[in-house]
Amino acid sequence: ANLGYYSIMLGKMVGEKGKVYAVEPSVHNYCMLKLNIALNRLEDVVETFNIGISNETGTGKFYESAKSNWHTFYPKVHSGTGTESLMTREPIDVPVMTIGDFQKGRRKADLLRMDVEGFEVEIFQSLMPLIRSQDFRPKILFEVHQPRYDDNEHNMRDKLRGLFSQGYYTKFLSSNNYEETTRNFLRRKGYEPDAVVRTDGRNRGMFHNIANEDAVELICDTDFVRSVLLECRH
Numbered sequence: 001a002n003l004g005y006y007s008i009m010l011g012k013m014v015g016e017k018g019k020v021y022a023v024e025p026s027v028h029n030y031c032m033l034k035l036n037i038a039l040n041r042l043e044d045v046v047e048t049f050n051i052g053i054s055n056e057t058g059t060g061k062f063y064e065s066a067k068s069n070w071h072t073f074y075p076k077v078h079s080g081t082g083t084e085s086l087m088t089r090e091p092i093d094v095p096v097m098t099i100g101d102f103q104k105g106r107r108k109a110d111l112l113r114m115d116v117e118g119f120e121v122e123i124f125q126s127l128m129p130l131i132r133s134q135d136f137r138p139k140i141l142f143e144v145h146q147p148r149y150d151d152n153e154h155n156m157r158d159k160l161r162g163l164f165s166q167g168y169y170t171k172f173l174s175s176n177n178y179e180e181t182t183r184n185f186l187r188r189k190g191y192e193p194d195a196v197v198r199t200d201g202r203n204r205g206m207f208h209n210i211a212n213e214d215a216v217e218l219i220c221d222t223d224f225v226r227s228v229l230l231e232c233r234h
Contacts, residue, residue: 001048002029002069004036006113011042019107020045025052025062025094026071053114054096055122061091072117078150080223098126103136113141118148124159131166137232140168144176144225157220161212163230170215171208172229178205182224189214 001007001022011020022037024030030050037046052073054060063075073096103109112127114120120142130136140163149156175182178196182205186192191214193205204226210218218225 001033002115004033004046007033007046007048008036008040008042010111010113011037011040011046014045016045018045019047021102021106021109022046022048023051023053023102024048025050025060025073025096026064026068029068029071049102050095052094052096052119053099053102053116053123053126054119055098055125057097057101058095059093060096062094063091064089069115070117072119073122074118074148074154076118076154077147078154080147099123099136100126100130108136109138111139111141115143118145118154120145121149121154121156121159124156124163128159128162128166131163131168131232137167137234139171139232140230141227142230143227144219146220146223146225149220151220157216160216160219164212164216167233168230169212169233170210170228171231173207173210173215173218174226174228175205175207175224176202176226177224178203185222185224 001024004022007020007022014020022033024033027050030048033048037043037048052060052062054073060073062071062073064071114123116123148154151157175186178193186205186207191207191210193207195206197204197206215228219228
């Protein structure tokens with residue numbers, strides 16, 4: 001949840017009858033999250049938790065960065081330039097839970113949103129048993145961290161294909177930077193953006209209904225993708 005920007009946005013969207021569960025493992029970020037929720041008078045809608053979500057319940061090693069939005073449970077970078085050098089100290093122990101354990105006694109989420117610096121691989125692993133049971137089919141919005149994926153050590157490709165085998169597909173995809181290289185690659189695949197949005201000092205292309213294997217290639221083998229919304233067809 002970081003400092004609460006999206007938690008507040010979602011809290012206002014779902015209204016007083018809805019519920020947002022905001023999970024943030026960093027103590028400093030969590031304090032700011034709580035403050036921002038209170039300032040927006042959303043305490044009854046947004047429930048906060050100073051834990052992490054993982055593929056097991058217990059204690060996880062959490063690496064803090066010089067930048068508050070780059071903390072992670074998975075600091076290793078497998079390709080390109082990454083953020084390992086920005087990790088400021090030895091990891092700290094943080095309580096973690098699987099999604100299955102976390103949701104016990106709570107309302108099932110319709111949407112999972114995550115920006116977890118590569119740890120989405122473990123969270124997807126945590127999700128799969130629930131999805132296979134057909135008991136839990138949330139929309140999944142995640143930020144892509146391709147340099148942290150590796151087919152041998154940290155396999156995102158298998159996780160995506162597992163989700164696709166259960167009826168998920170890429171409903172929307174935003175590009176990292178919609179410049180010539182990205183544009184030409186996507187055009188060769190037959191894709192044109194629905195819109196190009198200027199944000200964070202760059203242009204981002206917005207695409208829909210990317211074919212499954214094209215999505216796997218884009219997410220795992222290129223640095224073209226910023227974020228993805230997965231949705232289940234059934």
